[in-house]
Amino acid sequence: MRSIALLAIGLIGCAPIARFPLREPMWQDSDLRPVAVPCRSHPSAKDPHHVTCAPEIYDSTLVWDGVDNLVFRPLSEAFAFDRGGEAVDVNSLDEVPDSSWFVNRVEKAAPGDPEGNMSACDASQFLDPQSAADGTWVVDKGKGDGSSPGFRVNVPGKGKYMFKGEPTDQPERPSAASIVGAAVYHLAGYNTSCEQIVYFKPSLLKLLPGLRSAANFGDDKVFDQKALDKILADSPKRGGLVRMQASAWLPGYLIGPFRYKGTRGDDPNDVVPHEDRRELRGGRLLAAWIDHFDAREQNTMDAWVSEHAGESEASPGHVVHYYLDTSDCLGSEWDWNEISRRLGYSYVIDWGDVARDFVTLGIPTRPWDRVKRVPGREIFGYFDVKNFEPDEWKNEYPNPAFSRMTERDGAWMARILAHFTPQRVEALAKMANFTDPGSTTYLASVLEGRLERILARYLTRLSPIADVHVEGADRLCGVDWARKRAVREAASFRYAARLSTGRGLTISARDGGGICVTLPRVAQDGRSPDDAAERYVGVTIDDRVARGSLVAHLYDLGPTRGYRLVGVERPNP
């Protein structure tokens, strides 16, 4: 019996890994296809006979999400010996296809125009307070949740926007964080809302009567002129104009946040467990960069986009997934300094850290012991470079997808972030529109410093060579992002390439991180089927900086048609 078991395990262990088929890499997921959701009665106070054909609204709960992720989910997963494993939605080139979650955008953004395409806003969504008449911006709703005060404004010809105020202790930072954070997420490939900073005259606003507002805790309150005036009074000013953050209302029918675990049962397109989606796992690194510690499900949103214009709840349609509200980024602080110091380094209740600090008697110095506010830049709290360790970063409480980020997921995000050149980072900082230019300079330097740490960490384990493609008939080329972003001295990069047979290949380095390998001919035109095994070759490339290699998988279709790249792997070293 024991022998049979060992044999079974042995056979399983020897199971060959399938070679990549001869097909184009999947660059477009099929989850944007229209799907139908069964119609059902959904009475409301306004319309008792209302029928909806959209997915159900998910009402995410604040307390349970925190308690579950801090205590119960990790406990269950520990008893289930949940090993995580690699992400599912990864194509043959080790990349994530475009989907309802993610769009490969940063590679296509014009590198010569760092400020281009950085916002999720289209031209028609930018507000123009200078040309607006007094009383034309109608405040028609108080803010319904969250910790920051705000209200909804209906701007004629533009649509609805959520205007958010700022705490007086970190003026201009929340709005800056919202704009910069949204731009970073958007450019990296995520769906975000259109965020902008608006300086406007209070007289533009006209408050409708009978409004109410609510925060995360406590009763809803009357939102009257006094409440509005307080938000305006507490907001930063410049030349008599009030500074606020304006979030454009998302298109489609909003059906509540997405979860970071499982799938949405009533969305036929949603088949990959969210915790196994690479873009959600790798999002941890993006969140780490800008210190988006509040990356939890309630700062996300799903929208049902109906195929029927004007009928938002009609089927067929599809769900689009958004990241929302990054106002916590760039050094937000809680009311309690002891917690603020730990944000980004430890969960709000971190059993592991408590146990470790108790057992070690607190002898190791922790990052939160070292953090300091920078004199003159207190609005950024403890947002710094010095203490930032990308792979140690934590958000407020465990995020099911972040917790499963593997080295490959992190390296994928690092390759995306490598596209954020210093010029782009500087442009991001300028988007914050700080009154003090010193804050812009400081923000750019911290963002760049943290990004360099991310790149140094995640482009030096697995191979940083990306954008792999075939030029001509027999040249396999790519970009070494570690060299391009100078994570090591140029002399450290010494390239070597070999075929799967062990035969060495000539490799040349180009400017800008480029490399090319000239491939030998291994098959001729038409003598065997295109996908015949003898046409299949693997090419291993090392740069002597990263511990891991790049393995490119190709079919040699003969001298006439040349090589076809079908797969890329970055094995663990």
Next chain:
Amino acid sequence: MMLTPRRHLMLACVSVTLLVCVSASADAPKRAVPDYDGRGRRPTTPGDVAIWVPRIVFSPLYLTSEFVIRRPLGALIMGAERSHLPTILYDFFAFGPDHKAGFAPIALFDFGFNPSVGVYAFWDDAFAKGNDLRLHGSTWGADWLAGSLTDRVQLHGKDTLSLNLTAVHRPDQAYFGMGPRSLQSSLGRYGEDRVDGAAAVDVRLWRASHVQTAIGVRSVSLYRGHYGSDPSIEQQAASGVFPLPDGFDRGYTAEYNRVLLALDSRQQRPASGSEMRIELASEQGNDVRREPGSGWMRYGATAAGYWDLNDNGRVVSLSISALFADPLGSRPIPFTELVSLGGDKPMPGFWWGRLVDRSAAVATAEYRWPIAPYLDGSMQAAMGNVFGEHLDDLKPSLLRFSGAIGLSTVGPPDSSLQLLFGFGTETFEHGGQVDSIRVVLGTNRF
């Protein structure tokens, strides 16, 4: 129709099955998971197979954790949240304008004594700005009741006037005999009824330095006590373990006045904790039931130095305390007014009231370090003991050792929480073996 338990069970099973079926049927058919890299399903690895061994072994824990606790609790809490229960609870526990008033349940487990449960209530700016009320109430049955009410009025800056009334009725106090050589095995129980009313003015000086003066009246009745199968103080006295201590079975009513001067250079975190503290305290009391010649004076001094190892709250401290109680007339001091060690006083590895006599000397080394926001770990080693008049008989062989390790919240003492494990030893001349174990979990003790 009456449903038997079995029918209840069947009905529940059918309901759950229907619920599952309805839930499943409500979901639209899903698309197939795309073959993203074209290589189909990943091959099974030995690890994939081997992982099932611990999964099966631990499946009862998983099933309990996931299906008995997590999912039902999740449904319950989410349902409560959607019904705005947290807001209702928040409004229930914290109310008034700006939620400046509220209450919370409290509990205390102190090994060797009755546990207690109760309530802590606060009301900031009660009736007037700068007037704060604090209420503690605890009980463990009809013969264990305790409560305190404090009205703290802000005078000028951080200076305060406090009016405090405390009442305690409990049968489980412990007495072990007088003097440095008392034994844990001599434990006798007594009951205590105590009502204490005081007015105190606290004047804040430089940093944490302050002067506190107080006057008050304390009425105490002491009687036969009980706790489990422990003998009472009378039974132990009858057995010749120790003589009945003075004050037992008659009680006293003391008017007292107290002065405390603390020169303390410490500041709140995140400032460095490398500082020093000198504390002088005295209390003069007088039993108004038995005047004249029934007064006493308690006084003492503590000097402490603190060294913040890395200026981040890892603080090593060394303190030396000397405490005294002297009669002011011919009558002896009630034993509950003598100097005592143990409990929340110096040498916390010993039980409350474990060491009692006319004077005490204690040297304490302590290390505190932060382990979470507003939560510190602490480790303490102390050597000392109680002695006769003015440290009579003080010699190294009569010292005891107390060790303790635990956690405690950092913040106002009104509502602190602590978890402590401690132990105390016999005197070194008696072998120095551990004879007292102390485990505490909870809030303030009465």
